[in-house]
Amino acid sequence: MSKGIRILMMVALSVAGLLTVNVGTAHAIAISTILAPGGEYQLRDHSEEVLLRANGQICTFNDTLTGGSCAGVTLAVGDRLLSVIGFSAIQQVGGAFTTLATGTNLPTGATSGNELTAVADIQVASITGSVATPCGNGLCVTFTNSTAGIQADVLAVSGVNIGAQPANTMGVLYEDPTNNFTTAGTRSTVFGTATNGTEFSILGNTAANDFWAATASSLAIGNVGNAQGFFNFGENQIPGGSGPAFGPNTCAQTIIGIPTLPPGNVTGPQFCGNGTLAATGNPASFLASDQTQVSVVVPAVPEPTSVFLMGTGLLGLGIVRWRARKRS
Secondary structure (H helix, E strand, C coil), rough: CCCHHHHHHHHHHHHHHHHHHHHCCEEEEEHHHHCCCCCCEEEEEEEEEEECCCCCEEECCCHHCCCCCCCEEEECCCCEEEEEEEEEEECCCCCCEEEECCCEECCEEEEEEEEEEEEEEEEEEEECCCCCCCEEEEEEEEEEEECCCCHHHHHHCCCCCCCCCCCCEEEEEECCCCCCCCCCCCCCCHHHCCCCCCEEEEEECCCCCCEEEEEEEEEHHHHHHCCCCEEEEEEEECCCCCCCCCCCEEECCCCCCCCCCCCEEEEEECCCEEEEEEEECCCCCCCCCEEEEEEEEEEECCCCCHHHHHHHEEEEEEHHHHHHHCCC
16 A cells, blocks of 8 residues: 555544544533623523412312312412423523523534423412502512422422422522423423432522512412412522522512512522413413523632732731731
């Protein structure tokens, strides 16, 4: 074989190797890569909700129909609403939406974003409003973390054990490269596909200015999908999970008439959100669904120069204190 032919074969093999490497880089990209430091992001989701009453009864939409086990039931203090959530898109404020499942607006080489899902568990803390003194759209509801705990409540409604969670947990986010989440089928299937990834972040009721509030024209759970209902919240991040540490945010509380929660901007919580209630797409397993927008801030990483200057300043302060102690 001549030297020229050998060189041509080596070049061909090298090109084939490069092509193989390029094809191999097509993958699902990590959520933390999309949530780059120094940005504010909007997360868009769709969720399904089921009611776990204070007495342990589980209510789906079909249960509220005439003759059903939850017909005529109204929401009451102590009841818990459990949600299973799938985030479909992430948008940096001022930029385009990154659609996770289809890979729209992802970095070159990524075929999709990792799946981002969550489960949430909120307990009714107060109900205010009447015909004489309406609140919001008629009635207002505030929520807090479940006294039973999210692990126990998820297990009760779905048979899925998400493991022990920190005190005051109201939601757990999961990241999964397999993209197998579904809202169809039994609650065991839906909660199972939402929680079979890696814990990404945890949110909960940990500060005095945290809030979760909703308003509707009726507390009849059979009308939850068409009762002029909407909600907003501001909750804090609890340490844990593989995702980034979020920074303080400004959350809007827009419901007028809640005595303990005046409307206005609330500064500090790391998770801000709002949404509207709608009819469920899985009435045999869930009570209602909602569309939610969540806002988070990922702090910028300090520039190397800033880190160096900070370190130099701390070192200088240490030397000054050491000399002062030595003179004394």
